[in-house]
Amino acid sequence: MGSSWSSLRETKTRYSKRMSQVFESKKESEGAIVVAIEPVSATPTSEPAPPAPSPKTNGEGTTTTDTETATETTTQNASSNTSIPTSIEAPTPTLRETTHIAIIGGGIIGLITALGLLHRGIRVTVYERASKLTETSAGFSFSSGARQAMSHTSPRVREALRNVAAPNPYPFIRYFDGFTPGVEDPLWQIPAERPDYHGCLRAAFLEALGSEVRSAGDEGVIRFGMSLEGYEELSEEEGGKVRLTFGDGTVVEVDAVIGCDGIKSRTRQIMLGEDDPAALPGFTHMVAYRAVIPLDAVVAAMGEDKGYSHCLHVGPGAYTVTYPIANNTLSNMILFCKTTTPWPDANKLLASCLRSTAQEAISTWKPDIRSLIALLPETPSKWAMFDMSSHPAKSYTRGRVCVAGDAAHASTPFLASGAAMGVEDAAVLSTVLETALARPATGSAGEKSAAISAAFRAFSARRIERSQMVVRYSREVGEMCMWQDEEVGRDPEQCFQGIWRRYSDVWEFDVQEMVEGARRDCIALFEGGEKGSS
Numbered sequence: 424m425g426s427s428w429s430s431l432r433e434t435k436t437r438y439s440k441r442m443s444q445v446f447e448s449k450k451e452s453e454g455a456i457v458v459a460i461e462p463v464s465a466t467p468t469s470e471p472a473p474p475a476p477s478p479k480t481n482g483e484g485t486t487t488t489d490t491e492t493a494t495e496t497t498t499q500n501a502s503s504n505t506s507i508p509t510s511i512e513a514p515t516p517t518l519r520e521t522t523h524i525a526i527i528g529g530g531i532i533g534l535i536t537a538l539g540l541l542h543r544g545i546r547v548t549v550y551e552r553a554s555k556l557t558e559t560s561a562g563f564s565f566s567s568g569a570r571q572a573m574s575h576t577s578p579r580v581r582e583a584l585r586n587v588a589a590p591n592p593y594p595f596i597r598y599f600d601g602f603t604p605g606v607e608d609p610l611w612q613i614p615a616e617r618p619d620y621h622g623c624l625r626a627a628f629l630e631a632l633g634s635e636v637r638s639a640g641d642e643g644v645i646r647f648g649m650s651l652e653g654y655e656e657l658s659e660e661e662g663g664k665v666r667l668t669f670g671d672g673t674v675v676e677v678d679a680v681i682g683c684d685g686i687k688s689r690t691r692q693i694m695l696g697e698d699d700p701a702a703l704p705g706f707t708h709m710v711a712y713r714a715v716i717p718l719d720a721v722v723a724a725m726g727e728d729k730g731y732s733h734c735l736h737v738g739p740g741a742y743t744v745t746y747p748i749a750n751n752t753l754s755n756m757i758l759f760c761k762t763t764t765p766w767p768d769a770n771k772l773l774a775s776c777l778r779s780t781a782q783e784a785i786s787t788w789k790p791d792i793r794s795l796i797a798l799l800p801e802t803p804s805k806w807a808m809f810d811m812s813s814h815p816a817k818s819y820t821r822g823r824v825c826v827a828g829d830a831a832h833a834s835t836p837f838l839a840s841g842a843a844m845g846v847e848d849a850a851v852l853s854t855v856l857e858t859a860l861a862r863p864a865t866g867s868a869g870e871k872s873a874a875i876s877a878a879f880r881a882f883s884a885r886r887i888e889r890s891q892m893v894v895r896y897s898r899e900v901g902e903m904c905m906w907q908d909e910e911v912g913r914d915p916e917q918c919f920q921g922i923w924r925r926y927s928d929v930w931e932f933d934v935q936e937m938v939e940g941a942r943r944d945c946i947a948l949f950e951g952g953e954k955g956s957s
């Protein structure tokens with residue numbers, strides 16, 4: 424056993440007092456592996472000062488065949504013509520004031536990115552396929568790093584989270600053996616202070632983000648029922664816009680496009696080409712059964728100690744995650760399972776199934792886990808876990824189009840960091856676009872195109888390595904928790920070491936440095952330097 428392993432064990436007692444306060448009824452278990460909570464020097468603990476808000480602009484320069492927007496544009500022009508005194512020369516606008524960006528997809532990353540751009544005075548329209556904002560009734564956790572990235576993006580994003588999320592009240596994330604009879608103590612545990620997760624309901628967060636976008640943007644900032652089908656980048660001679668075509672026949676022209684259209688992103692398919700191996704995600708042969716269950720029922724099944732804390736139960740071919748949400752009234756519960764059966768329809772990642780299918784996967788596990796899974800609804804949802812680990816995208820941009828969030832780097836959820844990576848994308852994208860569009864607008868379509876594509880290249884270069892590391896690590900952590908990793912097997916020490924190393928790489932990260940680095944790359948690229956090219 425290595426020395427770092429021993430020192431981890433030695434730190435265990437530091438938390439026993441706090442643990443006993445939370446779980447008065449239970450003594451801290453012997454043999455659990457506890458990790459020291461040392462401040463992570465690379466990660467700033469204080470909130471970064473938010474960027475100064477720029478004046479809200481409606482933007483112009485948008486050519487569109489979409490009647491509603493075209494009418495709006497005419498009205499704005501007419502009113503500005505009458506309100507500007509002709510004797511005073513208007514100041515030269517910057518590129519920012521004449522830029523209109525389309526965000527494809529109104530999921531959480533689309534809305535967070537929209538808030539980042541609106542905060543910097545850049546006009547955006549979010550085009551969402553669904554008829555309203557839609558999320559599942561599951562839980563979400565955001566680490567302190569993810570929240571810092573939110574603060575960098577816009578104070579409105581933090582406000583939206585603050586309104587719906589609460590810090591997790593328990594001191595540890597504990598890993599139990601859910602399978603082997605007689606092994607009752609935690610196999611290892613991680614101090615909850617390290618990720619410092621704040622949990623919320625996904626639907627509530629999306630709704631809160633939607634309200635913030637509506638109050639920060641112009642009327643019609645979110646357009647529903649708009650499913651992107653295709654796009655074409657027009658040449659400078661043709662006006663230098665990107666022409667978008669939607670399923671209902673609407674055609675819109677904008678200056679740039681950010682595809683936040685999720686794991687099966689149409690933007691990514693068009694951008695990379697449908698023959699590119701990264702155009703479509705791959706099935707991981709893992710599925711998830713998810714439910715939000717009254718906490719009382721979970722406590723009755725597993726006891727108070729486990730019910731009121733963040734627990735994982737690992738075992739052969741499956742593992743469970745449970746933690747309280749919604750002010751300790753509900754429990755977010757997920758059962759992940761390995762499967763050899765191919766997923767029947769790659770276009771539908773969600774299927775309905777019988778509870779007995781989930782119960783079969785853990786039929787030989789311990790009684791408390793069997794009781795927990797019996798709490799699933801009779802016909803629970805079964806989620807296919809697809810990701811991009813087998814075929815990662817070589818770039819997140821081409822020309823004046825880029826992809827972010829799951830559209831760029833869809834991940835399995837085993838590190839609980841997929842959305843966090845999308846938030847980091849939003850922080851970088853808003854920063855580089857603000858930087859690139861700060862130049863005076865000369866009226867040349869070429870100049871604006873060059874600025875936008877430099878910003879997108881700086882974004883892609885900064886984000887690609889880290890976000891794809893998370894996709895890879897997440898898959899590996901899933902395999903370890905399901906005892907599928909051949910080297911690690913079911914050895915708790917090796918399992919812990921493997922998982923902890925990967926978690927640390929995700930959490931110990933300097934968001935400020937990433938954002939500033941991207942800004943420098945963007946300037947260097949725009950000025951013709953080599954740095955940052957992807």
Ligand SMILES: Cc1cc2nc3c(=O)[nH]c(=O)nc-3n(C[C@H](O)[C@H](O)[C@H](O)COP(=O)(O)OP(=O)(O)OC[C@H]3O[C@@H](n4cnc5c(N)ncnc54)[C@H](O)[C@@H]3O)c2cc1C
Nearest residue numbers: 528530531532552564650651684685828829836841842843
């Ligand atoms: C079980 C599970 C648990 C998870 N837990 C966590 C967690 O705790 N913490 C964390 O950080 N991450 C977590 N994740 C990951 C997280 O859910 C995703 O990374 C995140 O939701 C991605 O957001 P997105 O906006 O990029 O994509 P999506 O949420 O998929 O949104 C995409 C949007 O685009 C729209 N759209 C799609 N196609 C088009 C089109 N052609 N035209 C217009 N609109 C379109 C869709 O309707 C949708 O609204 C978890 C994932 C899973 C599966």
